[in-house]
Amino acid sequence: MYRYDEFDRRFLEERVAQYRDQVRRRLAGQLSEDEFRPLRLMNGLYLQLHAYMLRIAIPYGSLSPAKLRVLARIARRYDRGYGHFTTRQNIQFNWIKLEETPDILAELAAVEMHSIQTSGNCIRNTTADPFAGAADDEIEDPRPWCEIIRQWSTLHPEFSFLPRKFKIAVSAAATDRAAVRLHDIGLYLRRNAAGEVGFEVLVGGGLGRTPMIAKTLRDFLPKHRLLAYLEAILRVYNEFGRRDNLYKSRIKILVQALGIDKMRDAVEREFGAMGESALPLPPATVAAIAAHFAPPTLAAPGADDETELARALAQAPALARWVRYNVAPHRAAGHAIVTVSLKPPGRPPGDASAAQMELLADLAERYSQGEIRATYEQNLVLPHVRRRDLPALWRHLGEAGLATANAGLASDIISCPGLDYCSLANARSIPVAERLSRHLAARDQEIGELHIKISGCINACGHHHVGHIGILGVDKNGEEFYQITIGGSADENAALGAIVGPAVPSAAVTGAVDTLIGVYLDLRREGERFPDTYRRIGAAPFKEALYAAA
Amino acid sequence: MPLLKDGRVGDDPWRHPDDAESLPDDAPATVSLARWRTERDALARRAGRIGLRLPNDVSPLELAEDVGRFGLITLAFPRFTDGRAYSQARLLRARLGFRGELRATGNVLRDQLLFMRRCGIDAFEVGERALAENWPAALGEFDVFYQPGEDGRPWIARQRAAG
Numbered sequence: 117m118y119r120y121d122e123f124d125r126r127f128l129e130e131r132v133a134q135y136r137d138q139v140r141r142r143l144a145g146q147l148s149e150d151e152f153r154p155l156r157l158m159n160g161l162y163l164q165l166h167a168y169m170l171r172i173a174i175p176y177g178s179l180s181p182a183k184l185r186v187l188a189r190i191a192r193r194y195d196r197g198y199g200h201f202t203t204r205q206n207i208q209f210n211w212i213k214l215e216e217t218p219d220i221l222a223e224l225a226a227v228e229m230h231s232i233q234t235s236g237n238c239i240r241n242t243t244a245d246p247f248a249g250a251a252d253d254e255i256e257d258p259r260p261w262c263e264i265i266r267q268w269s270t271l272h273p274e275f276s277f278l279p280r281k282f283k284i285a286v287s288a289a290a291t292d293r294a295a296v297r298l299h300d301i302g303l304y305l306r307r308n309a310a311g312e313v314g315f316e317v318l319v320g321g322g323l324g325r326t327p328m329i330a331k332t333l334r335d336f337l338p339k340h341r342l343l344a345y346l347e348a349i350l351r352v353y354n355e356f357g358r359r360d361n362l363y364k365s366r367i368k369i370l371v372q373a374l375g376i377d378k379m380r381d382a383v384e385r386e387f388g389a390m391g392e393s394a395l396p397l398p399p400a401t402v403a404a405i406a407a408h409f410a411p412p413t414l415a416a417p418g419a420d421d422e423t424e425l426a427r428a429l430a431q432a433p434a435l436a437r438w439v440r441y442n443v444a445p446h447r448a449a450g451h452a453i454v455t456v457s458l459k460p461p462g463r464p465p466g467d468a469s470a471a472q473m474e475l476l477a478d479l480a481e482r483y484s485q486g487e488i489r490a491t492y493e494q495n496l497v498l499p500h501v502r503r504r505d506l507p508a509l510w511r512h513l514g515e516a517g518l519a520t521a522n523a524g525l526a527s528d529i530i531s532c533p534g535l536d537y538c539s540l541a542n543a544r545s546i547p548v549a550e551r552l553s554r555h556l557a558a559r560d561q562e563i564g565e566l567h568i569k570i571s572g573c574i575n576a577c578g579h580h581h582v583g584h585i586g587i588l589g590v591d592k593n594g595e596e597f598y599q600i601t602i603g604g605s606a607d608e609n610a611a612l613g614a615i616v617g618p619a620v621p622s623a624a625v626t627g628a629v630d631t632l633i634g635v636y637l638d639l640r641r642e643g644e645r646f647p648d649t650y651r652r653i654g655a656a657p658f659k660e661a662l663y664a665a666a
Numbered sequence: 667m668p669l670l671k672d673g674r675v676g677d678d679p680w681r682h683p684d685d686a687e688s689l690p691d692d693a694p695a696t697v698s699l700a701r702w703r704t705e706r707d708a709l710a711r712r713a714g715r716i717g718l719r720l721p722n723d724v725s726p727l728e729l730a731e732d733v734g735r736f737g738l739i740t741l742a743f744p745r746f747t748d749g750r751a752y753s754q755a756r757l758l759r760a761r762l763g764f765r766g767e768l769r770a771t772g773n774v775l776r777d778q779l780l781f782m783r784r785c786g787i788d789a790f791e792v793g794e795r796a797l798a799e800n801w802p803a804a805l806g807e808f809d810v811f812y813q814p815g816e817d818g819r820p821w822i823a824r825q826r827a828a829g
Contacts, residue, residue, distance in 0.1 A: 123822050127810035134807045138777065146799060154747065155777055237747065267812045267822070273784035274756050274813075277749025354753045355725065389761065395814070401823065 117180055117487065118263045118408040120228045127270075128225045131232065135159050136218035143215065158238065158276070160231030161217055164539050168212040171234040172224060176244035176262035176286070177205035177497075179488040181477035186227045188473035194220055199473070201458060201466040203530060203577055204283070205243045205490040206234055210537050237365075238276045239269035239350070245287045245294045246489040249409060250499040252447040254289040255305050255313055260406040261342065262286050264397065268343050275350045279357035280365035282350070283322075290608070295492055297321050297330045297610035298582060300367045301349060308336045315342060319349060319379065320371030321610075323576035328368040329610050331376045333383060340402070341387075343395040348387035356382070412485040412500055417450020421504040428507040435510050437561070438521035443506065452503050454484070456496040456513060457520040457528060461557035464546045465531040466494030475516045483509045492579075493530055495523065525560040526568060526633070527553040530579055534572030534589060535596075541572035543589025543596035548625055555626050556633075563633055565645050567606070582606040584646040585632055586613045587625060596622045602632060602658055603650040611647065614655055617663050628662055635661045670779075671767075671789040673802045678791075680717055680738055690714060696740060699724060702732070710735055717766075722750040726757045726764075733764045741787065743772035752785045759786035759816040779804045786816030 120128070135155075142152040156162075160171040172187070179187075187207055191199045194216050195209040202208055212220070224230055233240055242265045249257045265284060269275070275282070287294045288305035296302035302318035315337040321330030337345050353367045356374075371379050429436040444453040456476065458466050468476075476496060480488045483505050484498035491497055501509060513519040522528045529552060532538065534545030549570050556563070569583030580586030586601035597619035604613030620628050633646075635658050640649045650658070669678045681695040689695045689712065696717035697709060709716050717738030720726065726733070733739070739758060741751035751770070758764040769789040770782050776799060779790060783805055792801060811821045 121826070123810050123825055127808065127812070127822075130808045130810065141799075151775060237749075270812045271781075271808075272813055273781040273811075273815065274752045275749075276781055277747055277752065277778075351753050354750060359748055359750075401826075404826075 117178055118175075118228075118259075118405070124228070124267075125225075128228070128230055131230065131271075132218065132221045132225050135221055139214065139218050154236060156214075156217075157235040158233065159217070159221065160234030161212070161214070162235060162539075164210065164537050165535075166537070167210065168214055168217070169208055169210050169537065170212045170217060170220060170231060171202065171206050171208045172229060172231045173234050173241040174205050174207060174229075174490050175266050176242055176248070176259055177246050177490040177492075178244075178259065179490065180227075181481050181486055181488070183227045183229055184473050184477040184480070184488055186223055186229070188470040188477070190220055190223060191470040191473065198467050198469045200464070200533065201468065201490050201494045201496070203492050203494060203532070203579055204241060205246070205492055206241055207490070208533070210533070232270060235281075236276070237278045237280050237282075239272060239278075239282045239284065242266055242269070243283070243285045243294055243299075243492060245289050245292075246491040246497045247289065247293055247444065247453050247499060248489075249411060250446050250448075250451075250453050251289050251291075251293075252445045253291055254287075254447075255307055256288055257406070257409050257411075258286040258288040258303075258305055259409045260402065261303070261305070261315075261339070263405050263408070264343065264402070265346070268346070268395070274347075275354060278350070278354055279359045280362070280367075282353070282367065284346075292606075292608035292610075293491070295579070295582070295606040295610070297608075298323060298327075298579070298606060299330060301346065302330045303342075306336060312338070314338050315345075317345060317349075319383075320368040320376070322366050322368045323579060323581050324366070325363050325574050325576075326366075326369065327576065327581040327612050328372065329612065330368075331371065333376070333380055340397040340399075343397060344390050345383075345387055347395060348383050348390060351386055352379070352382045411448075412487075414448045414451055414485070414500060415502065417502070418504065421450055421502070425503050425506060432507070434521070435507055438510055438519055439506055441521050441525060441560075442523040443501075446500065448500075450503050452501050452506065454498040454501045454506070454509065455491070455523040456498060456518050457522050458495050458518075459522055459528045459553060460517055460520045461527055462550050462554035465529050465549050465553070468496070472516050472518055475512070476518070479509060479512055493528065495528070522557065522560050524565050524567070526556040526563045526566040527560050528567075529553055530567070530569040530583070532571050532573075532577035534570075534578075538572060538577075540575055541589065542574075542591040543572050543598065543622075545570045545572040545578055545589060548587060548589070548598065548622065551626050552629060555630070559633075563637065566633070567646075568629065569604075579606060580604075581612050582610060583613060584650075585629055587629075590619055592619065598622065598625050600625075600628055600632070600662075602655065603647050605647045616655060617659055631661050632658055667771075667791045668794065668796060669769075669789055670792045670796055670801060673805070675792065675797050675802070682719065682740075694737060696738060706732075719771075720754065722748065722754065726754050726762060730762055733758065733762045733766075736764070736766050738767040738769060738789075739764065740769045740771045740791075743770055743774060743778075746773040746775050746778055751787075752781065755782070755785040755787050756816060776801045776804045780807060783817050784811065784813070784815035784819075788817070 318330035571578035601613030715737035
């Protein structure tokens with residue numbers, strides 16, 4: 117994991133001091149709320165329906181035990197004892213007092229964390245594959261590049277007042293676990309025909325009011341030119357992105373208006389004009405960052421590890437089920453990647469209590485080389501667990517309500533905070549998710565992989581467009597209705613879902629989802645996931661089943 | 667409008683006549699881009715120094731031939747959230763080598779000053795409150811920067827290489 121050097125530490129101290137002074141000026145009346153808003157937003161502080169919400173950056177989803185313990189402490193001391201992991205690998209605290217925020221930021225700074233650029237029309241926290249450095253299907257570890265992007269984008273003087281927010285995601289694996297194609301810039305590490313590793317650069321993805329899948333801007337960018345190329349894209353966007361309409365200001369709209377070819381021409385022209393020496397990334401610089409992400413030294417598996425594990429699995433079907441769904445292959449023999457579900461049936465997706473965070477910090481130290489990751493699917497990951505330790509880890513997790521065996525299944529629902537917290541929402545999301553997960557949990561195994569995603573408004577923080585089943589809350593004359601989409605996907609074959617028909621009232625959502633799942637179960641062929649069946653048979657059978665009775 | 671430059675707040679020595687007004691004989695004066703384009707040759711022969719008021723929707727690269735003639739280029743921040751002029755400033759300094767005064771005008775706020783300075787803007791049109799609220803101090807709130815800047819201060823790559 118990246119450790120700050122003296123410069124990083126000094127920068128963050130300066131940032132906390134600057135923010136403390138901004139809050140002082142606000143409380144003293146020197147700054148109007150209008151003037152203070154962009155300053156607090158640059159520090160992730162939103163004014164929500166009931167209180168301030170503080171969104172803290174978890175750079176590329178990577179956490180240490182010390183960081184997680186401070187998050188737990190903040191939950192206890194400054195909030196109501198829990199935090200909410202978001203769809204951008206960040207964490208939010210929903211009951212924050214403005215005057216305490218400088219102290220919170222100081223506590224975060226002590227463990228090399230901050231909330232810089234978790235809001236505002238700037239480059240947001242860079243997200244990444246939560247299995248990075250552990251996955252058996254990646255070309256190389258993407259985290260050094262995420263850290264390079266984090267540093268370059270931090271308080272970037274030219275790109276802090278963009279037309280709109282700007283999100284970058286990075287993956288180096290065959291399976292896309294970072295929703296790369298749904299970002300303003302998506303980066304895939306690729307190997308070219310000559311065997312060199314570089315970036316495929318995608319641009320113009322995003323959800324919200326006008327969802328779009330990113331298009332390839334460049335097939336192969338040499339790694340050492342990454343920052344110059346990013347800067348060229350941002351400069352073109354800063355100059356030409358629309359500023360007259362909030363809803364048409366994202367780079368995806370610019371890409372759509374220009375067409376990908378003209379966008380490419382503009383970026384390549386700027387990139388060329390910057391020259392070879394712009395924003396260099398010499399090998400020594402990259403190596404110094406990459407050294408922070410050296411793979412952990414993992415013990416070779418013992419001769420009886422697998423027989424021990426097999427015996428435990430045979431004795432405990434619940435453990436076997438958890439291993440089946442929440443444990444993924446690791447590149448190192450005898451090890452595994454564990455997904456810790458934050459989706460117990462009937463509970464708000466992505467919430468973790470202070471006690472759970474502290475337990476996970478302990479378990480990460482004991483079982484996972486001191487590493488924890490947050491996923492955009494609002495779960496946590498212990499990336500380096502010895503397979504032999506899985507039963508013990510599972511028991512510890514289970515005692516804290518953290519052993520729900522549903523990773524990737526129907527009850528593993530993504531949901532935004534919705535109208536329970538958010539000032540933008542049109543409808544509640546969390547109660548819908550709670551009802552659905554409670555209802556579906558018993559059928560998780562029968563249904564298999566299924567991604568249900570819920571947003572409380574068109575801004576789509578719950579990624580509903582790319583849910584296998586997507587649910588969007590809308591307001592109809594003061595009543596909460598839910599529009600349902602099917603066939604979306606957020607992976608390497610990203611697709612936008614199609615609206616299945618008229619929105620349904622809140623009480624009918626669970627039944628409607630049940631009906632859609634019923635069609636899928638009836639008509640699926642061996643090995644087909646929900647979107648596969650949908651692509652084969654089309655929307656008609658789903659529509660008929662859903663609306664025939666009406 | 668008071669001007670913040672070189673760490674002090676003072677008066678603006680430049681005049682900014684409308685297109686319809688005639689220019690002062692030898693006092694420094696700025697002109698609009700439209701006026702520059704129609705009266706370029708006459709303006710270039712003028713005794714007093716000439717400056718340009720650059721709108722934020724025109725690429726400075728269109729002025730590549732001309733920038734050496736200006737003693738001042740003013741950049742427009744119609745709202746502080748409209749950040750186009752940050753890119754203009756960097757292009758003027760880094761790409762076109764502009765060495766005259768680069769001035770931020772419009773909705774210039776204390777907490778944007780340092781971003782502007784890092785992009786190469788070295789003068790700021792500010793309100794009367796700038797002195798009372800010690801705005802010059804905002805330029806010194808950081809001495810670690812993660813990007814190369816146009817203000818001559820070191821950035822982290824250099825500091826790390828030296829350290």
